[in-house]
Each structure stands twice: as C-alpha cells, then as structure tokens.
Amino acid sequence: MLSVKGLRKVYPVPGGEIEAVRDLTFDIAPGQLVCVVGPSGAGKTTLLKCIAGLLAPTSGSIELRGTKVVGPPHSMAVVFQEYGRSLLPWMSVRANIELPLKNQRIPRAERTKLVDDALAAVELSHVPDSYPWQLSGGMQQRVAIARAVAYRPEVLLMDEPFAAVDAQTRADLEDLVRHIWQKLGVTIIFITHDIDESVYLGERVLVLSNSPTVVQEDLTIDLPVDRDQLTTRSSARFNELRGHVYEQIQLAKSRTLSGPIPATKKGHKS
Ligand code: ADP
Ligand code: MG
Numbered sequence: 001m002l003s004v005k006g007l008r009k010v011y012p013v014p015g016g017e018i019e020a021v022r023d024l025t026f027d028i029a030p031g032q033l034v035c036v037v038g039p040s041g042a043g044k045t046t047l048l049k050c051i052a053g054l055l056a057p058t059s060g061s062i063e064l065r066g067t068k069v070v071g072p073p074h075s076m077a078v079v080f081q082e083y084g085r086s087l088l089p090w091m092s093v094r095a096n097i098e099l100p101l102k103n104q105r106i107p108r109a110e111r112t113k114l115v116d117d118a119l120a121a122v123e124l125s126h127v128p129d130s131y132p133w134q135l136s137g138g139m140q141q142r143v144a145i146a147r148a149v150a151y152r153p154e155v156l157l158m159d160e161p162f163a164a165v166d167a168q169t170r171a172d173l174e175d176l177v178r179h180i181w182q183k184l185g186v187t188i189i190f191i192t193h194d195i196d197e198s199v200y201l202g203e204r205v206l207v208l209s210n211s212p213t214v215v216q217e218d219l220t221i222d223l224p225v226d227r228d229q230l231t232t233r234s235s236a237r238f239n240e241l242r243g244h245v246y247e248q249i250q251l252a253k254s255r256t257l258s259g260p261i262p263a264t265k266k267g268h269k270s
Contacts, residue, residue, distance in 0.1 A: 001030040006060035022212035035198035038208030077148035087132040094128040118150035138169035209252035
C-alpha cells in the first residue's frame with residue numbers, strides 16, 4: 001500500500017542545515033495498523049508530512065500503491081495533534097465533517113449518509129448541531145477523526161493525536177482507533193512518543209532512533225486482535241513488548257550521545 005524508500009529530509013536553516021530524517025525505508029501492507037514511536041525531535045512529524053505529500057523529501061521517495069507521492073493524495077487523511085486549530089469554530093460538527101466532502105463535490109444525499117456514518121463510528125450521533133467549542137477536548141478530537149474517515153480514505157495518518165487529552169479520554173480514544181480500524185479496514189499510521197500507546201494500538205511498531213533518524217527496529221505486536229485497556233495492558237506479553245521497545249529507545253539515545261552513526265555503517269546497510 002505504502003512504500004517509503006531511502007527517505008531523507010534536510011531542513012535548510014540560517015548558517016547550515018538540520019538533517020531531521022537520515023534514511024528511512026519500510027513498506028506498509030493494506031489494512032495494517034502501524035505505530036511509529038520515537039523520542040521528541042526524532043523526525044516523526046517530518047516523516048508524516050512527507051508521507052502526506054505536504055513536504056518534499058530531500059532524497060528518496062514515498063509511493064502509494066506504486067505511484068510516487070508528489071502532493072497530498074485524495075486517498076489519504078491526516079489527523080493532527082492540535083484538534084482545536086483544525087476545526088472551524090463557526091461551523092457545526094456536521095458542517096465541519098461535511099466540508100472536505102463538499103470540496104470533493106460529492107452529492108448532497110451521499111454526503112449526508114457519509115457524515116451520519118462517520119458520526120456513528122465516533123459515537124457522536126447525538127451532537128451533530130453543536131459547535132466544536134461547546135465540546136470537550138476528547139469530543140473535538142472525535143470530530144477531527146470523523147472528518148478524516150468520512151470520505152473513506154485508504155490511509156489514515158495520525159500525528160500524536162491524543163497528546164493533549166487526559167488519561168481516561170486518551171484510553172477511550174485509543175479504543176476508538178482500534179474500533180474504526182476493525183470496522184473500516186483502513187490502513188493506519190499512528191505516530192506517538194508514548195511506548196505503551198504504541199504497543200497497545202499497533203499490530204506493528206516501528207521504533208525510530210534519535211535525530212538524524214533511521215528505523216531502529218521493526219517489531220511485530222503479537223497481541224490478540226481484540227484488546228481492552230485492563231486485560232491487554234496487564235498481560236505478560238504486553239509488558240515484555242513494552243520493555244523491549246523501551247530498551248530499543250534507550251539504545252537509540254545512547255548511540256546519539258556517543259556521536260552520530262558513522263557514514264560507513266549507513267553505507268553498508270541494505
Ligand atoms: P518529532 O515530530 O519527532 O518531534 P520533527 O519532525 O518535528 O520531530 O522534527 C525533527 C527535527 O527537525 C527537529 O530537530 C526539529 O527541530 C527539526 N525541524 C522540524 N521542522 C523544521 C523546520 N520547518 N525547519 C527547521 N527544522 C525543523
Ligand atoms: Mg511531532
């Protein structure tokens with residue numbers, strides 16, 4: 001479905017440049033739920049913006065179903081962390097969700113059905129006429145998710161979407177993501193700095209190193225498909241996996257502290 005090949009991204013800054021992403025290569029199969037975890041400043045948002053076609057790679061490429069991404073593809077939707085800024089305060093919940101559908105000139109009757117389905121999927125069917133500012137943070141983020149899934153994207157990109165909500169709301173939203181994933185069969189790339197969240201949500205976790213970024217580890221999460229906050233998080237396997245990811249991230253940090261990864265090593269990688 002999605003292929004990231006030798007992605008490198010360098011930002012020009014006054015007096016030099018910042019190499020945010022050094023060399024990322026991975027493939028994502030249709031319908032996978034993949035979490036990308038890495039410390040702050042590791043280049044996660046940079047990676048997501050490149051995948052979404054919002055930022056051009058310095059070198060390497062992104063391919064969606066074999067076609068190179070050169071601008072935002074119609075079949076991708078993004079949910080950002082700042083839900084407050086991404087919803088239009090003067091429009092009702094329904095109008096916010098409907099907006100991208102209108103822009104795509106989808107006929108009214110079909111739009112209404114898609115919005116109703118999206119509202120049901122995020123359990124907000126009772127507040128279509130409310131305004132975003134009348135809702136809690138968690139509900140606003142549900143609206144943002146509904147807007148993203150309403151036009152049935154093939155790929156849903158989420159960049160630390162729950163970093164700004166309280167723990168209980170966050171747990172509910174995590175379960176919502178797995179619910180939507182199971183129901184819609186959409187491919188999801190979920191970016192987070194939270195190790196536990198990555199293991200709880202993902203079928204697979206890509207651990208990124210510190211900047212300049214490479215894939216430190218590509219881990220299969222062999223937890224049951226049906227997960228719940230209590231049972232899953234207290235299982236022995238969950239704790240083994242989170243311990244493993246934690247170790248990998250510590251390893252990535254110590255590597256950066258002892259200097260950059262030597263160029264020779266990078267050159268010999270497959
Ligand atoms: P993350 O999302 O993992 O926290 P980012 O992708 O936001 O990481 O940033 C990776 C690195 O690139 C950081 O060192 C950051 O300061 C730098 N960076 C991000 N965006 C820009 C930009 N527009 N210009 C210059 N440097 C940037
Ligand atoms: Mg970020």
